[in-house]
Amino acid sequence: MVTIYDIAAKAGVSAMTVSRVINNTGKISDKTRNKVRRVMEELNYVPNHMARSLVLQQSNVLFLLITDITNPFYTTVARGAEDAAKKHGYRLLFGNSDESVEKEKDYIDTILATRADGVLVAPTGDLSLPHLETLRRHRVPFVLLDREVPGMDSDVVLGDSKEGARKLVDHLTSRGHRRIALINGSPLISSARLRLEGYREALKLNDIPFDQNDVLETAFEPRSDLSEIESWFDRMSPPPTAIVAGNNVLAVEVIRTLHARGIRVPEQVSVVCFDDLGPYSEIDPFLTVIAQQAYQFGYLGTQMLIDRIQERDVTGLPWKKIVLPADMIVRRSVSTI
Amino acid sequence: MVTIYDIAAKAGVSAMTVSRVINNTGKISDKTRNKVRRVMEELNYVPNHMARSLVLQQSNVLFLLITDITNPFYTTVARGAEDAAKKHGYRLLFGNSDESVEKEKDYIDTILATRADGVLVAPTGDLSLPHLETLRRHRVPFVLLDREVPGMDSDVVLGDSKEGARKLVDHLTSRGHRRIALINGSPLISSARLRLEGYREALKLNDIPFDQNDVLETAFEPRSDLSEIESWFDRMSPPPTAIVAGNNVLAVEVIRTLHARGIRVPEQVSVVCFDDLGPYSEIDPFLTVIAQQAYQFGYLGTQMLIDRIQERDVTGLPWKKIVLPADMIVRRSVSTI
DNA sequence: TTAAATAATGTTACCGATAACCTCAAGTTA
DNA sequence: TAACTTGAGGTTATCGGTAACATTATTTAA
Numbered sequence: 112m113v114t115i116y117d118i119a120a121k122a123g124v125s126a127m128t129v130s131r132v133i134n135n136t137g138k139i140s141d142k143t144r145n146k147v148r149r150v151m152e153e154l155n156y157v158p159n160h161m162a163r164s165l166v167l168q169q170s171n172v173l174f175l176l177i178t179d180i181t182n183p184f185y186t187t188v189a190r191g192a193e194d195a196a197k198k199h200g201y202r203l204l205f206g207n208s209d210e211s212v213e214k215e216k217d218y219i220d221t222i223l224a225t226r227a228d229g230v231l232v233a234p235t236g237d238l239s240l241p242h243l244e245t246l247r248r249h250r251v252p253f254v255l256l257d258r259e260v261p262g263m264d265s266d267v268v269l270g271d272s273k274e275g276a277r278k279l280v281d282h283l284t285s286r287g288h289r290r291i292a293l294i295n296g297s298p299l300i301s302s303a304r305l306r307l308e309g310y311r312e313a314l315k316l317n318d319i320p321f322d323q324n325d326v327l328e329t330a331f332e333p334r335s336d337l338s339e340i341e342s343w344f345d346r347m348s349p350p351p352t353a354i355v356a357g358n359n360v361l362a363v364e365v366i367r368t369l370h371a372r373g374i375r376v377p378e379q380v381s382v383v384c385f386d387d388l389g390p391y392s393e394i395d396p397f398l399t400v401i402a403q404q405a406y407q408f409g410y411l412g413t414q415m416l417i418d419r420i421q422e423r424d425v426t427g428l429p430w431k432k433i434v435l436p437a438d439m440i441v442r443r444s445v446s447t448i
Numbered sequence: 449m450v451t452i453y454d455i456a457a458k459a460g461v462s463a464m465t466v467s468r469v470i471n472n473t474g475k476i477s478d479k480t481r482n483k484v485r486r487v488m489e490e491l492n493y494v495p496n497h498m499a500r501s502l503v504l505q506q507s508n509v510l511f512l513l514i515t516d517i518t519n520p521f522y523t524t525v526a527r528g529a530e531d532a533a534k535k536h537g538y539r540l541l542f543g544n545s546d547e548s549v550e551k552e553k554d555y556i557d558t559i560l561a562t563r564a565d566g567v568l569v570a571p572t573g574d575l576s577l578p579h580l581e582t583l584r585r586h587r588v589p590f591v592l593l594d595r596e597v598p599g600m601d602s603d604v605v606l607g608d609s610k611e612g613a614r615k616l617v618d619h620l621t622s623r624g625h626r627r628i629a630l631i632n633g634s635p636l637i638s639s640a641r642l643r644l645e646g647y648r649e650a651l652k653l654n655d656i657p658f659d660q661n662d663v664l665e666t667a668f669e670p671r672s673d674l675s676e677i678e679s680w681f682d683r684m685s686p687p688p689t690a691i692v693a694g695n696n697v698l699a700v701e702v703i704r705t706l707h708a709r710g711i712r713v714p715e716q717v718s719v720v721c722f723d724d725l726g727p728y729s730e731i732d733p734f735l736t737v738i739a740q741q742a743y744q745f746g747y748l749g750t751q752m753l754i755d756r757i758q759e760r761d762v763t764g765l766p767w768k769k770i771v772l773p774a775d776m777i778v779r780r781s782v783s784t785i
Numbered sequence: 786t787t788a789a790a791t792a793a794t795g796t797t798a799c800c801g802a803t804a805a806c807c808t809c810a811a812g813t814t815a
Numbered sequence: 816t817a818a819c820t821t822g823a824g825g826t827t828a829t830c831g832g833t834a835a836c837a838t839t840a841t842t843t844a845a
Contacts, residue, residue, distance in 0.1 A: 112563075112586065113832060114831055125795050138792050157560040161498040161507070162831035165798045170498070181726055186518045193544065202558055207530065217734060221539060223494040226449075248492060249449065264677045363728065389518055391728040393698065430585060453799055462825050467803060475822050499801035502830045 114155045134156060164226060166445050169190065173201045173416060174227040175409070176218050177256075178235055180207040182360060183389030184405045185233065189322060191409025192231055199417050200424030203227070222408070223249055229416045231409070233257045236299040253417040254412045259301040266419060268412040270301045272385070275401035276309025277316075279383045282399065282439060284317045287448030288381065289352040291319070294365055295341070295357035296331035306385065308359050316328045325351060331358050340352040340368050350374075352448060356384035363388075377446040387440065398444045401437045402424045409436065422426050425427050459487040487668050501563060510538045510753060511553050512746070514593075515572055516669050519546040520698060520726030521742045522570065525593060528746025529568055534762060536754050537581040538565070538615045544663040547669045560586055566753045568746070570594045573636040575698045589756040596638040597706040603756060605749040605770045609639045609722070612774030613646025614653075616720045617693050619776065621734065622653045624785030625718065628656070631677070631702055632694035633668035633737040640665070643694050644720065662688060668695050679704050687711075688785060693721035699735060700725075724777065735781045738774045745772065 124143060131137040132147040150156075164170040175192050177185040189205060196203040197358055204227070208215040215235050219242045221326070222424055230246060231251040232239070243263045246253050255267040283291050293437040296303035307326070307448075316323050327343040344350065356362035362384035375428050376382050386404040411433055422428060450723035452466040459466070459482060466475040469484040474483075487493075501507040513530050514522040526542060533540040541564070546551040552572050556579045559567055567578070567583060580600045583590050592604040594704040622627050630647050644663070651658050664680040681687065693699035699721035703713055713719050724739040748770055759765060 116831080126798080126831090127833080128794060131794090134833085136833095138794085140793065143793080155582075156559070157586065159502075159563060159831050160558075160561040161502050161563060163833075164801090165496075165498050165502060165802090165831080166833050168800075175835090181520060181523045183518060189517060207526070220494070224497040226496060237758065245492075249494065261796090271462070388728055391725055414629060449801095453801080463801085464826080465824060466804080468824085472804085473803095475824080477823065480823080496801050499830090500803075502801080502832090505802050505830070 112159070113156045114159070114180050115156075116154055117154060118147060118210050118305050121154065122147045147380065151200075160331055162188075169228055170226050171201050172204060172225070172227045172256060173229050173231065173413065174204050174206060174218075174222045174225075175231045175368070176206045176208055176215065176222070177233050178208050178210045179360070180209075181360075182332075182386075183391070184359065184386040184403065187389065187405035187410040188233070188412075191406035191411075193409070194414045194415075195410045195413035201417065203413075204410065209233055210235050210330060212236075212242075215239060215242055217426075219245055222246075223251065227251070229253060229420045230283060231256055231412050231416060234260050236297055237261055237301070238299060254416045254419070256408050256412050257302060260281075261301070264430050266412075266415045266431045268408050268415070268435065270302070270385075270401075270403040270408075271437040272305035273309035273312070274438075275312040275403075276306040276355065278315035278437060278439050279385075279401060280310055280317070280397075282441065283383065284313075284319070285443060286381070286445050288443045289317075290321055290325075290349075290351040291353045291355060292325040292327075292331065292347060292351035293355045293357070294343070294361050296329070296361070298328050300331065303331070303357055310355060329361070332360055337364060337368060340364060341446045344372070350380065353381040353383070353445065356382065358386050358401070359386040359398075362400075381445040383445060397442055399442045400440050402440050403436045403437065411435075449496070450493045451496070452489060452493075455484060455487050455493055455634040457488065458491065461482045505561050506565050508538050509541060509562070510566050510568065510750065511543065511555075511559045511562075512568045513543045513545055513552065513559070514570050514699070515545050515547045517542075517546075519669075519695075519723075521696065521723040521740065524726065524742035525746040525749075528743035528748075529750045530746070532747045532750035532754075534604055536751075538754065540750075545572055547572050547577075547667060549573075552576060552579055559583075564588070566590060566757045568593055568749050568753060571719070573598050573634055573640070574598055575636060587651060589753060591753045591756070593745055593749050594639060598638070601767050603749075603752045603768045605745050605752070605772065607639070607722075607738075607740040607745075607772050608774040609642035610646035610649070612722060612740075612776075613643040613692065615708070615774060615776050616722075616736075616738060617647055617650035617654070619778065620690045620718065621650075621656070623718070623782050625687075625782075626656055627662075627688045628690045628692060629662040629664075629684060629688035630694070631664045631666065631680070631698050633666070633698070635665050635718065637668065637713045640668070640694055643692075645716060661698045666698070669697055670701060674701060674705060677701060683706065683707070683737050687717065690718040690720070690782065693719060696721055696723040696725055696735075696737070699737075712782050718782040720782060734779055736779045737777050739777045740774065741772045742773070748772075 112366045119126040129147055131139050132144050193203050202262040206398050212235050218260045222447045232253055233256040240260050240262050255265055259267055279312055295307055298312055311321050324346055328341050354365055356365055361384055369376055383399045389398050455466045456463040466484055468476050469481050510533050516522055532541050543555040549572050569590055569730045570593040577597050577599050592602055596604055632644055648658055661683055665675050691702055693702055697717055703719055706713055711717055720736045722738045724737050
């Protein structure tokens, strides 16, 4: 690989002069600058970010750790983060923890080892606490996305999960539903807890008794093992007339299971959920959802992170919390009773 | 940040000894090793990958450049690549060119500057040639995914696009369709060209005349501007009874446009396409597709890449080309005439 | 006219790690 | 016992950049 020393030699100047031309610093005569530029072109020079970061003690790299790369919610978050990062001259790298605490730990180690300037984390849940403590201990600024972690204060971008759950339940009751079940993510995830709370409050306001049997708390990304959902359905007899799903993946699983049992949606059971399905919700404009502003999660979170990085020395700035509104998109997955 | 020098000082040894403990090289007494390990724990030491890569002249990083992060085909490719990379001790970073030649160029520069050991590229199309030449010039091993680029020999993993197109057309003719339109990606993309070829061949074998008006060549990821599809529909009168889409995104756009015009799928027009929709094809098992083995694209491509990296010195090894079969999944988006 | 300022460039040290070579004591072998 | 290994560790140079300081001419101000 070509280095500034190769350039320097061929241009008959010192390496420092080449560095100055590259970074537009110091005073350089036009003649020298042009000569150096020409040699750089000629030799196809590409700067070495690692060497640069090593001496500057900063990498201009941000890292985005998401929990499910196949979920359109998170890929849209990624788009937003990418745009914001580019705008401020940072590069953005991605990682995918697959909702696994272990993979998350691996990524945290990688992030520290690559000396990213800051991190956007959608934590796998409350068990992410030690990982976040590791980041904090090493003074790596981070912003949490979508989920809070008890015991760790930080900047965070959240959706209004409680309000969203209330809206979904209210929508169902307005269509005459009185028996509304909930399939939700793990109670170790803050957004799942808030969705459960919103669900319970809305039931109470509608004078519907809460029944623990109608609630299934599972993983947000169950993919392979559907037996839990199966036995949940078995437990609920008679079946509910409507189901609220804590996210889009669960909604898909629920609908798949219902179909497998020969139950039609929405004719026999209505289904609503959090998070849109990206472009696929258009194919058969079907699911009624709380469409969180995924792009904004990424964009605003990245801006907060960059602010935090650049104010590094200023200690004691209060943590910021952005709560994005929960907007409902009504489609056709709810029947009227 | 803690360095090996801090460890060395506190443990009363030289930095080199610490390095040996970290890498398990050379001869170290158990006593020293334990002492160093203890100090490393105590100080929360994290190795600096950049410093390491700088001296070793290799980063153990692979880069995967895809063209659409919101397309389940590519995110599944990413999963496969990630698993293969991890298996061989490489880290994998992602980039997303959004089907834009300019963004692709930016990423190529970043990749060179970060000194990745190798690159997996799903090129935006034939115009990617100069970018690939840049990689080649800098001796960065790369593997092409999903698309070939004329003028650039390299390792490559492809799907059997021609055969896939034939299967789709044959499926439609077997259901009685005789008027089959094609919406396809840009002719500057090899897979799009092959899909067109397969489509034409299949028409001929079925004694159906080819009509250029029935073919729309657009971008694989049109997202915002649908007027092209609109005017294509306007041109085709009477409308076809079936449409083949060159990928899943186009299929979604077509179906959306049809719905907007009050045309029902598949009752009035049948739609089939390349690439599955990931989990969302399950929600309403609807689209009949050629389901390419996305995970294998990533997994096998990464293995080829690593082979190439590790045989770096051996020149003249022939380029390898893997063509994965095109398997059709028949669902409900085709009507029988 | 001469000291001080400025422009343009070079030198040196360092970022954090590792390869290659060096040292020295203890154990082996003939 | 002299010569040779081996074990365990240290020293130095280097990777590709940049900050800080040094060095020249060349201007400029007094």
